[in-house]
Amino acid sequence: MEQTLGIIKPDAVKKNLIGKIISIIEEKGFKIRAMKMLKLREEDAKSFYFVHREKPFYNDLVKFMTSGPVVVLLLEKENAIADWRKTMGATNPAEAEEGTIRKLFAESIQNNAVHGSDSPENALIEINFFFNKIERV
Ligand code: ATP
Ligand code: MG
Numbered sequence: 108m109e110q111t112l113g114i115i116k117p118d119a120v121k122k123n124l125i126g127k128i129i130s131i132i133e134e135k136g137f138k139i140r141a142m143k144m145l146k147l148r149e150e151d152a153k154s155f156y157f158v159h160r161e162k163p164f165y166n167d168l169v170k171f172m173t174s175g176p177v178v179v180l181l182l183e184k185e186n187a188i189a190d191w192r193k194t195m196g197a198t199n200p201a202e203a204e205e206g207t208i209r210k211l212f213a214e215s216i217q218n219n220a221v222h223g224s225d226s227p228e229n230a231l232i233e234i235n236f237f238f239n240k241i242e243r244v
Contacts, residue, residue, distance in 0.1 A: 141181035
């Protein structure tokens with residue numbers, strides 16, 4: 108079994124899409140091992156997306172990620188990291204496959220509804236960033 112970190116981003120939370128996105132997660136066979144809603148502070152979003160600090164979109168991305176509440180999810184399944192990224196679809200919704208969460212719900216390359224870890228190393232870092240032991244079932 109593998110674990111990954113998912114986030115329902117502020118655009119999707121604002122549009123009341125939490126339930127629909129969680130339905131897709133469950134239909135695809137993921138087990139939710141931890142879940143909570145929170146609002147990232149600027150320092151949280153900056154460190155979470157630290158790898159992108161040199162990118163031209165970094166400041167806007169931090170503003171977007173702190174613009175409202177998010178839902179963070181610890182997802183478990185065989186091949187969870189790759190399968191969750193496949194379920195999300197491409198970063199740019201214009202390039203996302205039919206039926207993916209980003210194809211269905213993303214507004215733009217920035218406001219793209221969901222996040223997913225991109226490697227086992229980052230999944231571990233991101234899970235530890237959001238969830239302590241007692242929050243994981
Ligand atoms: P995430 O890390 O959120 O799961 P991703 O791995 O598909 O998404 P990354 O390249 O890691 O994409 O980019 C992180 C986030 O930064 C994207 O999800 C999106 O919100 C934003 N982003 C990425 N590229 C751009 C861009 N060219 N313009 C604006 N925002 C962007
Ligand atoms: Mg990424």
